[in-house]
Amino acid sequence: MTTLVLCVDRSNDVGHAAGLELPIVGWEAVQSLVTDVGLADPEDSSVNCLLEALRVARDLRDEREETVVAVVAGGRDSLVGADRSLSTQVDALVEEYDPDSAIVVLDSANDERVVPVIESRVRVDSVDRVVVRQAHDIESTYYLLKQFLADEELRSTVLVPLGATLLFLPILLTQFPPAVALAGLAAVLGAALLYKGLAVDEYLAEVPDRVRAALYSGRVSVVTYAVSLGLGLVGIFLGALSVSPQLGPESVVLRTMQFTYNAVPWLALAALTASAGRLLDELIGTDGVSTPYLNLPFGVVALGLVVRGFAGWFLQREAVLPDPFIFGYIVTPQQRLAAFIVVGIVVSIVGVRVAASVSGESIEDVVQ
Template sequence: MTTLVVCVDRANDIGRKTGLRTPVAGWEAVRSLVVEVGLADPEDSSVNCLLEALRVARDLRDDREEAVVAVVSGAGESVVGADRSVAQQLDDLIDQYDPESAVVVIDSAQDERLVPIIESRLRVDSVDRVIVRQARDIESTYYLLKQFLGDEELRQTVLVPLGIGLLLMPILLLQFSLAVALAGLASLLGAALLYKGLAIDELLEDLPERTREALYSGQVSVVTYVVGAGLALVGVFLGALSVRDAGTVEPAFIPAVRFVYASVPWLALAALAASAGRLVDEFIRDDAVRMPYLNLPFGVVALGLVLRGFAGFFLEREDALQTIEFVVPQFGTVVISPGLRLGLFVVAGLVVSLVGVKIAADVSDETLDEEMVE
């Protein structure tokens, strides 16, 4: 197994200062090249890069591995020409030495851009980046900044929201206080980070294509998703109305509980409609339904019951919801206390959840038996 230890010089500093053509391969040739580069420019970091390549090759040989040390540089008038020159030099080295892997030695962020070219031809086991010790902090900071500014995705994720926030900052300061302005800026940056962190941009990018495929394939879930979205909007609307119509001064958390109590049934119906459509699509496509899709409707109903129960409990305790009372002929008026009401809703949720697990398990067992028979 031969390993190619290659020192990369994209800017062709070595060839320009020494007048030598690359590739240069072999221990003695590279060691002589170190002297030539050092005499031409003692302050050039390429000297350290060449020495590091020699050290790596020596360590590999000490471990009884075959190692060939070489130097390639971008001899071209343009960036594309320089990269093609490096690619041609690598092809020549591969034809001559037939290595199975490579260790890439670089000394700058610019040289690191050639790593994909090497990876397209050889398996790269390691990338060894040389930083001159006297300038380690400055070089590292410069490298990180250059790498950050060169990454288009990072620029769009961080610099664009930050720039918008800084542009809006003077307007917010003119209209509001410093605290409000800082809060608005923090909210903007937080929303941008969540937008990228949760991959919402990828979901939105794929949404038109997925919707078009669903419409063309006649999936039932397209209709049920629209129904679910409508029911969810109804739930949010009714929840907002319940908060607005409260009218009395209440503790801070009571409006939130009112919203949950009024909106949960509709939100549960929305989720139930969406999951039912997905379940039907699954059955039509595969003539069978996987266990998670069977569990989902029961889980939605169970969660809605539990949330409704807890919201009703808090509202009754704050006298914001009327206590349930009904008349039994032989026992008179029966009052359902808040605790009993909560317990009934929780038990109902558990029962629905267990029923869903049981049905899903039975259907899965039947499907498995049919597959075994076939």
């Protein structure tokens, strides 16, 4: 059994460095070639590839296996010409030595592309890729970059925003201060990455189909969702208008509580409208109303009461809101907060009992 140990150099760096014509066959000839290539360019990884071919041939010879070690190369004119030259050399070796199999030794991804050419001439039992130890990280980085650039989705996610950022950076630097320009670009780049990372594009792509299906199915929730969106915008607008500018930028908590206190009723009404539309869809349907949809309106109202109570407690303590009077008595911030919490809990319990009575389940099942 004869094994052909084939050292492949597609770009013919070996032949160019040593000034020799390839193929080169035989232990002594390849050993001499290692010296010539090493003296010509000690940093060339082809030296390690040649030594690896000699090592493989020696190990096979120690196992009493007949081996032929050879070096084949392509050319530097073109890839097609290089591969044809290399295939011609392999054909000559196969015709002369008639090997039963071959072991291919190479040192780069470029050389690895000719393995199918060799396999079409002789059976390849193994491909031994040599990586110089000092350059291992560089080789790994190269392959990672190669896989990254081959992935179209990753390219569009990372390279397109990065390229747009680098393209607009000089323009913004000429129009705005460096801090403003860099901050704006960082925000835009971050938004683009979050847009892809959170799959917002996939969700938005499904929105037209969902809206079309909802309109064709005659769901009431389509209208109530639109109404709830308008109510939410009204709440945000009124909450922003209610913020007192005289508090100053240092009173962030009070300004936030003012916004929350005035926006929560509208936001709760928006959520209540949306949940009512979903509940009506369930009532119109033939499957009946499920317990979560019965609980949802009461939960929205209870949550809105509790949040508004805490916001009012902050504002009343800081004298932003006046102390309310009930039957001639002043209500303290603690009493006000307790009243809102109690009412919220009562509303939540009423919702659980209503859901249990309508669905025919026990209260323990509804709570679970």
